[in-house]
Amino acid sequence: MCDSSSSTVSSSSPRSTKTINSDLSPMSSKEESMHDTGKNPNSDAAAPGAKQNQVGTVMLFGVPIVSLVMDGKERLCLAQISSTLLKDFSYNEIHNRRVALGINCVQCTPVQLEILRRAGAMPVTSRRCGMITRREAERLCKSFLGDHAPPQLPENFAFDVYHECGWGCRGSFVPSRYNSSRAKCIRCSFCQLFFSPNKFIFHSHRLPESRYVQPDAANFNSWRRHMKLCGDPPEEV
Ligand SMILES: [Zn+2]
Ligand SMILES: [Zn+2]
Structure with a gap:
């Protein structure tokens, strides 16, 4: 059962599992991407x-x-x-x-x-x-x-945003952190925690001047409609 000689042979001759990567070969590039870990930004x-x-x-x-x-x-x-x-x-x-x-x-x-x-x-x-x-x-x-093409923004660049869902909230949107729709790229101005855009529009703090607006929970992916840029003139993100 324990055949040490054959295991030595197989480990000394590793099989190549590389696939050919060519733009002219859509089959192999698709094969490659299917097995990709998703960590490669390209x-x-x-x-x-x-x-x-x-x-x-x-x-x-x-x-x-x-x-x-x-x-x-x-x-x-x-x-x-x-x-x-x-x-x-x-x-x-x-x-x-x-x-x-x-x-x-x-x-x-x-x-x-x-x-x-x-x-x-x-x-x-x-x-x-x-x-x-x-x-x-x-x-x-x-x-x-x-x-x-627009130059890369500096790493620490941020702009102020706010929303009026629930009790409303203000925060700082950091574009360099926004690498996916779930990225925690907005820092709450009140508690300093980071949230993704979809989470931030449901995050609010009750302040004396707050006015409650029923959040539109059915449209979870519609943060662009709820998030506003701070400043003048008011503009949507
Ligand atoms: Zn907060
Ligand atoms: Zn809203």
């Missing part, structure tokens, strides 16, 4: 355990873009990218550049379209939406923005 693989149609947020050149898990990959809404980062370019320019870069657009289903609308990624009038991976989105935007 990977398109969704976080482990991410469910089909799971909504998230990805920072693309400093702009939060809605993401959706489609067949194990995190994809971004091209319409939203076009109307934000690439708003200075025409539909045809963006379309032609995408084709030239060999970026394939995956159309979302009607159900996914509705999810994207509710997440605020696109206007309700849109009938269809193409989805591209994060790496493709970075390539596309970089080809347009090039060196004009």
Whole structure:
């Protein structure tokens, strides 16, 4: 039973389990991403355990873009990218550049379209939406923005936000901490604890001047509608 000689042989000849990684081979790159741990920021693989149609947020050149898990990959809404980062370019320019870069657009289903609308990624009038991976989105935007891409913000940069749900609260939004939709990137001005945007809009302190507003619990992912920037003029995040 205990065959020491054969175990010596097998341990001295480790088998290579490396897979070939090539952009020309979509099968192997998909295989690779399926086994990815999700820790690589350049990977398109969704976080482990991410469910089909799971909504998230990805920072693309400093702009939060809605993401959706489609067949194990995190994809971004091209319409939203076009109307934000690439708003200075025409539909045809963006379309032609995408084709030239060999970026394939995956159309979302009607159900996914509705999810994207509710997440605020696109206007309700849109009938269809193409989805591209994060790496493709970075390539596309970089080809347009090039060196004009907004510079990285300093690590300690923060801006003040507030919400009026419950008793309301004020806090400091730290963009460098915002690397996922669940990132604890807002520090409460009263208790100094950090919260994710979705948690922060349900966090409040009762102060003498507070006015209670029933929180809209049904729309847990709608923090953008509830979070406001401090200062003048009032603006939504
Ligand atoms: Zn607090
Ligand atoms: Zn609210």
